[in-house]
Every structure is written in structure tokens, then in C-alpha cells.
Amino acid sequence: MTHDDLREELSRRSPGQWELYRKSAESRERETSLALARESWSREEGWAARWWEAGAPRFAAASSASDLSRALSEAARVDVAPQDPPEWPDRTTDAPEPPPVDAPPDFFETLAREVSSISRGEAQLAGLFLRRGQARERIVNAAGLDVTQSLSAFHGVATTVARRGASAHEVRVPFFAGDGGLDTLARRLADAATLPLSDRPAPMAQGQWLLDPSVGAALLSGIAPLFSTERLPRWVVKARLAATAVRVADDASADAAFDGEGVPTRRVLLVEDGALAGRLYDLSSARQAGRRSTGHGTRPSFRMPPRAAARRIFFEAAAPSPAADLLAGVRRGLFASALTAPARVDLEADRYEIEFTGIAILAGRAQGPVAGARVSGRVSELLRRISGVSADLQFFPMPLPVGSPTLLVERATFS
């Protein structure tokens, strides 16, 4: 069974309404802890097809062409409600084969020394996982699309444990390798692990709230589905979604020339001057909305059909301030340095909750650590209260890249 055989089979099943996706990926992983050094090498094949048979959408995925052929038959047996097919794009491009993947470097000991030094021995790097991978994707469809692209990624997760007396705290921090130096990562790990050991609660019930880029990115990751949802929640006022200081955009053009449906990647401005300025569409949601795809058909894995979602979303500012200026502008408030629990965002109910560890700030100066604090409230109010956006944009794997600079929220209630 070959690629051409599958194209023929799909054309027979669903003339004019099919898409075939193939991914060949290679990755190398290095996992290091005090007790173990593990190296993995993996070569994955992924095949997926989407087609409209008897007027209804179907999806099949497999690890080989012959298994995909069998999966097509299995999916075709199910009675599915009819649905309009999308308008398929057409285009032809090719990309060179990616070079072989090198094993990730071993910087466990260097990072461990940095973490220990920054934390004055309180925090210890317990584990480091690094993954470097490359993939070649080919997408063809019934309209004549035939695009090929090469993708690469290098990311990791570091685990750190801090101890003080009888107290201990463990954190896992995901990061993109190559973004910032090891010292930035070590600082983030040391702070996230040691600040919760202070046992000091938030010294104020209300105040300004300064968010580290990692906290801002976690918040944006929770809010991101708002820009691709079928129906906007009732609380959204398009003209007044956020404060004028904040802009939200999505631009994955540095990562990939096309999305998972072969539509060219482009920058989409989502929030500007406080108003909802754009939405993210894949082929299906664009068809339903009577729009064109914005190139946001995402495929986190070949196992899942593409769906509309942010690919590389980030906060930015029209007129960014240095992070130090934002700090200096805090009269009384908290700096959220790291999350202590996953951010909870319920877009339908207009609610969010962020639990974090950080530092109390008075008149622009750090006053001491805060072990844990919680901010909860309405997403709508939070977005309108962002009064400052810095220029120190950083991206974090969540698992798709989400970016945020330091943010200042003018008012928050801490508990």
C-alpha cells in the first residue's frame, strides 16, 4: 500500500472531498536525574485521512499506509450525521529532507550548579528531560493541494526540589531550549521551588498584580480558546474586550510555513486597542462562519483531526515599557513569580483562578517572599485591568508555544 494507493482509495470513497496527511518524525531524548541517565531515539510514522463519505465527515489515523487503509474501512462503517465539507485549499510546494537529529546536549550538571548557586543550596535540580526532534509533513487533498514542510523542535522539562527545615517543595518547569540562557532557567527554577517555602501569606488583600512572563503565558493559554470558539461567550463585548494597553496576536510563521491543512501561516491580530480584532479559523470553522481559513488548523498529533486553535499566541504591547518600569510603578501589590497549581479558566462562566508564589512589593521595591496567594475573578475584568505590558516577551510550551511579557494588572484581590 503506497501514498498513491491511498489517494486512489480516498478518491473512490469520496470524490473531491478528502485530505491525506503523512508525517515522518525523528526525535532524540535525554533524561537525566541523580539516579539515571536515559537516552531514547525514536522514528515515528504517522498517516491520517479526512474524507466525506455519504455526506458525513470521517477521520482515520494509523502508523502505516496499510493500517490506514484498514482504518478507513472501519470509520466508513459508522453512521455519522451529514455535514458540509470545507473548501479545500490548493497549492503545491516542496521542502528539503531535514538533516538527521543530533542527541540533545547534556547540561544537567551545569544547570544543577546554577540552581544550587542561585538558591544558596536550598534548591536541587532533580531531573532534566530534553527532546530534540524533526518532522517532515506532507498534506495532499482532492483539490490538488500537495505541500511538504519540515519542522523542528527542541524543548525540555526541568524538575527541582527545594528544602528548608522540614518543608519541601517540588516544581516542574517546561521550557524551550535555546530561549534565554541557562541562568534564566536556573533563576526560574530556583524561585519557583524556594519561594513557597517561606510560609508567609499574602500581606495584603488587594493591590496591583505583576505577572512574570510564565504566569502571563499560562493565563493566555487558558484564554486562547476564546479566539477559535464556535460561539463567543455571552460576556464578551467585542469593542471592549481588554485594556487598550494590551494586544494579542498569533503568528506561527517562524515555526511552519503551513498549518495542518496546508493553508499558509500568517500573523493574525486578535486584540487591538482593547477590541476583539480577529478570530482563528481552520477550514471547517471558516466554512461554517462564511470566512476563509486563517491558517489555524492545528494538528498536535497525527492521531487527531485538525481543529481551529491558536498556534503561537502571545501578548504584546503597542508601546511596551521596560519590566523594571512596571516594577517601579507598583505602589502596593504582589509579583506572581510562578504558578503553584495549573491556571483554571472557565470561559463560558467568565471565571479564572490563578494560584501562585511570588514577592510582595511596596513602592516599587521587593518586600519579601509570599509562599502562596490566589487571585480569582472574571476574565472580562482581568483583561480590562491590564495596565502595563513589558517588552520581555518569552514563549513557553503549553504544549504549543504561548508567549507573554511581564504584565501589570492595576487591581486584584488576593486570598
Next chain:
Amino acid sequence: MNWDDAAVLRWLEPLVSRKGDIAEVFAERLRETTLEWRDGEVRAVRARREEGTSARWRRGGSESLIFVAGASEASAREAVRGLRESAGTSPIPIRAAKGEAKEEDSPPPETDRWTRRLVALLGRHASKHRVQWRVRQTERRILSPGRPAATATRRLLSLEGTLVAASRAGDEPRAVAFHAPDSDAAPDELRSFIAAAVSPRDRAVPAPSGDTDAILARGTAALLFHEILGHALEADIESSPLSRLSDAHVAVPELEVLDDPRRLDLFGGYERDDEGTAPHAVKLLHAGRVGARLTDRAHAGASGSSGHGRRSGPAQPPRPRGANVVVSPGGATSDELVRRLSNGIWIEELGRGSVDLAGGTFRLEFSRARRVRRGRFSDELGPGILAGEILATLKGIEPVLGRESHACRGMGWCARAGDVVAVQGAAPDVLIRGLAVRPA
């Protein structure tokens, strides 16, 4: 998987020249069908078929793993070849794949039968719904020198999503999760589950905030013990509050908690673990004392692996992980427990659970609960978070346990460091003093 086992073992043998070396080949064949249902109609179907093989070699504190697509003997050869290259032993010569016998294709999961059942079930009890139904069948094969070849097959069912129940306040969407191995009993159990999920309830008031006593009912205590005992006693965990408390008395002697993968009626059950070891039940808590650890081959002591070496798939290495937490029942009825609770909350649905082993704390999310006042049920409560410290919570468990054990079908998949494995548990009603609660 029609392999020449002797040949595969021969390829692996040079890698186990020292005592304690581990070398193995693991292959998986996965078939899965997922249906997206919305108000009586299937809106989308996904069929998935995957095959993968990995070869692993472990010596002391070093481990290598090579993964390739396919589950044929040629895939096994390619994986071992890569492993031997990385280990620096003599490579297996490249050889054209033999014309392998065409393997009999296993039948796909019985989608038609379940589709008919679901049409009837959802139509009768919850005509408005948005759920995902999944049938996953896995066949795993493990070969390792000096050990018998092992094959394990499982078929697992999951229903997740939202059912709309009619209530006095109008339509009320309720989140549901049901995970069970496919069996003759599964349809009846699913019917009861759906009927209960949409049964009438009073309008909920916000969950309280502060300290509370609680009864974890309808098997939900299994999730608590999975978090605070199961994870804490996984053999590769270096720092947990139980690490240095082997055999210490941490709870009432009436409390017996096992991890038992042999319970095939539960979602996390299996006959062979992912290293080919026949599992045995491990006492996590024996008469209130801290019991043994859950081990894989790499972390086994003199008594050998407990059969808890588990992988989320062939591309991942095995790690010691829990399977089914089983709590022995006591003799009390639910009414007796509620009277004993006097004031507190009664929880019979839990969502996610998490544990911070270094810090010794845990949290459990619930979507609803009932307030208990003076030994009687009162308000329906909305979603909340229950939290506590591991050792204090174990101390706070009352010696009187419920007399009926229930499977906790809401538990299904557990993720640790990105590895996801099937888990579940069964427990009687358990009364715990001194937890913290707050609205979610």
C-alpha cells in the same frame, strides 16, 4: 505478532552479559474507535490503528531505548539493531526482511454493538448530551532473555463529556466520566451510571470554605489513596512523606489498602505488566502501617518486580506505576457513617486529583457534594476543592469503614511526567476528619 521468539532473544542476549542488566523488546498493536455524540447523533468518527516496537537496554544507572514504527519481527530487528549500535556491541547484520507470514488481522472494536446500545441508553435517559465514546483495544508483547514471552490484551471503554439533566432550575449540564473494561457487565453498569448522572438534584449552593470533615462515598476514596499512597509508594519516587516511614503506623489498624493489577474488572487491570511480569497485589497500607513499594524490574529488590512496570506506549520506557487501588471494606452502613460524620460534606463524584509528594500535600476536585448537618443530608453543594496533608489525612481517617466496596468509574487515566496509564480503584465509604475545602 508472529515473531521467531528465539531469534529475537538471540539478538538481545549479548546485551545481558552482566548481572542486573535488562534488555527487552516491547511491541504494541492498538485499535481504537472514537465517536463524538451530540443529542442522539454521531457527529464525528475517528478510527485509529497503530503499531510500534521498542527495544530497551538498562545497565546500572544508564538506559537506552530505541522506538520504531510497526510490530513485525522486522521492526523488532531494527529496534534491537539500533540498541546494539548505541550499546557498542557487535551490530546485527542488516538483512532483507523475510517474507513474514501474513498476520491475521484482529477484529476491530465492536463499534456497531456499542453504537446501538448508546442510542438506546442516551435516548432514554439523557436525550441532550455532548459526549465522546471510545473503545480502545491493545495487544502488547514483551520478550526478554531469561524470561517467558508475555502477551497481554485489554479492551477499555470510556464515556466522557456532558449530559443535560432536567432540573427545577431548567436544563443543567453535568460533566460525566465513566471508564470500564469491556465485559458482559459493562452495559448494565453504564445504564445505571447514566441514569444516576441525570437524576434530579436540588439547586446547588457554593461549597463552603474552611476546615471540614468529609465522607468519600461511592468508591471515590480510591482516588484519594491513589494520590497519597499509590504515587507516594512508586519505587522511583525519591522524596515523599512515606519514603522513610516503612512499616510505620500512620493510620488506624482497620485500614487495608492494596494496589492490585489482577482485578481485571477494574480499568487499570492487567495479567502481565509492560515488562512481562505477572503482577501481584501490593499492600500499600497494612493494618494502618506503611507497606511495600510498587516496583518494576529496575527498582525491584531481592523479591523481584511487583509487576508494576508500566508504559504509556511503546515509545516510552517503563516506570513503576500504580494500577488499581483497592480498599478493604468495613462493616458500617452509609447511614451510620453519615450519623458519625454529624457535620461535614458527603462526596460521591471526584474529578481530577493531584499530589505534591515533596511538599506532602494533595488536592481533589469535586463537581458536587452534599452538606451533612447533625447527621442528616442538607444542601446540595457546587464544585469545590478538597485539600490536605498526606500524613495528617491518613491520621484523620476514622476506623469505621463502609461495608460495601464500589468501583470508582470516574477514575480512568493517570498522567505522571507526561506518561499516561490506565488506573482505577474500588473503595468503601471512608470518613476523614480535618480536611480543607473551598469552592472551585
